[in-house]
Amino acid sequence: MHRRFADRADAGRALAEQLKHYAQRGDVIVLGLPRGGVPVAYEVAQALGAPLDVLVVRKLGVPWQCELAMGAIASGDALYVDEELMREADVSKPEFERVLAGEKAQLARREALFRDPQRAQIDVAGRIAIIVDDGLATGASMKAAARALRARTPAPAKIVAALPVAPRDAEARIGSDVDEVVCVAAPEMFFSVSQFYADFSETTDDDVRAILARASPASGPAARG
Structure with missing residues (x-):
């Protein structure tokens, strides 16, 4: 089994090594998926000399097993639904709509929390957008995030999904949505993202805000108000 990362910062530094060909380029931005992906993304952005922003994503959990993702939503009304899983789990349309409404409210809340007036959204137009999470399980969140970026006008030139750990079939799961x-x-034996971290304690909203405050502000040609 692959060694466990000490924590998300350790994972971010390891991931940055795999991305060093993108270092010190003016056309690269790093987007962390709140909440757990943000401390990983911070280390990547610092190592690459790239601006850091957040791309808010909310998993749509099966009502009676919320950790099992039947889809995800992201900023900009992007939606990914795993129709096959919904059929297997026997989730009805009203049940799905209730989960979707609740997660849309949470997404709006977090957008307001993380996107204060002093922090403009980074413009992705024509740039290399590196989406970072702390790991991948179903791929739902990453697919929704990538679709949100694709839907922006103008869109990024390239979308990179960057992960410390993922199942062997990660590329098959998300490759159609990213470049x-x-x-x-x-690893071959993959049960959960947490098994590959010594410290996988929860990242809070306050943690995310503090990390964004430490990061270089989005300014100049990379930002838009």
């Missing part, structure tokens, strides 16, 4: 998948470890 490149970069992963530190893709």
Whole structure:
């Protein structure tokens, strides 16, 4: 089994090594998926000398097993639904709509929380957008995030999914939505992202806000108000 990362910062530094060909380029931006992906993304952005922003994503959990993703939503009304899983789990349309409404409210809340007036959204037009999470399980969140970026006008020139750990079939799961998948470890025995971290304690909203405050502000030609 691949060694466990000490924590998300350690994972971010390991991931940055795999992305060093993108270092010190003016056309690269790093987007962390809140909440757990943000501390990983911070280390990547610092190592690459790239601006950091967040791309808010909310998993749509099966009502009676919320950790099992039947889809995800992201900023900009992007939606991914795993129709096959919904059929297997026997989730009805009203049940799905209730989960969707609740997660849309949470997404709006987090957008307001993380996107304060002093922090403009980074413009992705024509740039290389590196989407970072702390790991990949179903791929739902990453697919929704990538679709959100594709839907922007103008869209990024390239979308890279960057992950410390993911299942062996990660590229098959998300490859149709991104241009490149970069992963530190893709172990054969994969049960959960947390098994590859010594410290996988929860990242809070306050943690995300503090990390964004430490990061270089989005300014100049990379930002838009």
